[in-house]
Amino acid sequence: MTAPTNGSKNGASGLFHGPAAFLFPGQGAQEVGMGRDLCEASEAARHVVDEADKALGFSLSGLMFNGPADELERTINSQPAILTMSLACLAAAAEQTGQPLLTQASFMAGHSLGEYTALAASGSLDIPSAVWLVRERGRLMQGACDQRPGAMAAVLGMDLAPLEEVCKETNTQVANINTPGQIVISGAEEDIARAIKLAAERGAKRAIPLKVSGAFHSYLMGPALDGMLKALDKVSFHNAGVPVVANCSTRPMTAASEIKEELTQQLCGCVRWQESVSYMVNAGVGNFIEFGPGKVLSGMVKRIASGVQTSAVNDFTSARTLATQGMAGS
Missing domain, CATH: 3.30.70.250 (Malonyl-CoA ACP transacylase, ACP-binding)
Structure with a gap:
């Protein structure tokens, strides 16, 4: 199996030596202060955060930068915060390279919540729709947790x-x-x-x-399903510019119709991350770049596949390093 056509642009002449995949973390990666240095140093990152603030009608950035932690950790806030931070990291890295990073990726993938970030990064969702959708997802999931602990x-x-x-x-x-x-x-x-x-x-x-507020990705999320379907219907999806490897099917998706189906299944279904990474490796990907707070997914990739390169962009310094040196991981 070979990487998709768009991955052929991602050769030795690009940032990475061979095909690359962009990864985006899920809930639990949030921390007070995330994104502050990005927004101080990167106009592109600041634009992403400003768009999120405007779409939500309150200062999500203030919560990200200053907390308090217990408010940031609420599902309804942590989900849009992590998505926004991840997209800001991607925007800052693209700004530093002076080229659209979309052309450098053969695949994108995100863990649970991160799948929404991957879809936004791939062009399937615009930023206002994505942050609204994941905040609504967080609200519905918390409601399901309260109803069925x-x-x-x-x-x-x-x-x-x-x-x-x-x-x-x-x-x-x-x-x-x-x-x-x-x-x-x-x-x-x-x-x-x-x-x-x-x-x-x-x-x-x-x-x-685990220290979580409920039984995510299980039948106990059932009470959130009807509301999630209605939320998905309110948002315009576009075909993805880069294939996004789905959490549930572990196969790449680009069509708007299959994307909505995946997000419906994902709420109560299993996140098959190991298989998703293995699919990308078997398709020729040797470079995995994680955009967003922390570097949990980078660590997972190393435990799944040997001989691949990983790198994490989680602040302005790492965004600049990626742009100037390419893969900075191991």
Whole structure:
């Protein structure tokens, strides 16, 4: 399998040695102060943040820059904040290179919330629509958490098949397949407690409850589905300029119709991140660049695939380094 045609532009003469994929993080990556240095140093990043503020009708940037942390961590705020920060990182890097980075990517992908960021970066969504949509997504998800409380746990050192049996016996679901040996499960609190115990009995190295507000990517998000469908119908989607590898199908999507279907499935479905990364590697991608707060996805990529290059752009310094030196990771 070879990389798509647009990836052929991404050769040794570009920023990267060979095809590249752009990655965007999900919820949990937020931190107070994120984006401040970007907006002070980059007009392009400031424009992204200003667009988000205007679309939402309040100072999201003030919350990002100054907190308080407990308000930033609310799902309704953290989702648009992470999306905005990630797009600001991409904009700053593009500004520093003096060329549209879109032509440098063979694929884009994002983890859960990050899938919306990838769609915005690919041109499928404009910034005002994207920030409004993920804030609405956050509101609906929090409402579902309040209506049907749940929990999540990371299970380490257990293969998927036996863990799926554990889930079947405890009425829980596999929510994220992140890396070999790291799978997240989701369900009602008492069911997750039973699943943690059963997984340990059946050979899991560790099973760790996660500090989250609900059972994301599970049937317990069902109450949010109708509202999410209505929200998706209010937004105009365009065909993606760069294929976005879907969380659920783990295949590239470009058509607006298939994008809406993926986002509908993703709310209650499993994020198959390991398979998504493997698909891109098998398609010839050897460079993965993460745009946004933190570098969790870069670490996951290293655990999924050997011999690939990773880099994280999460502030102005790293944006400038990417522009001047290309891949700065390892």
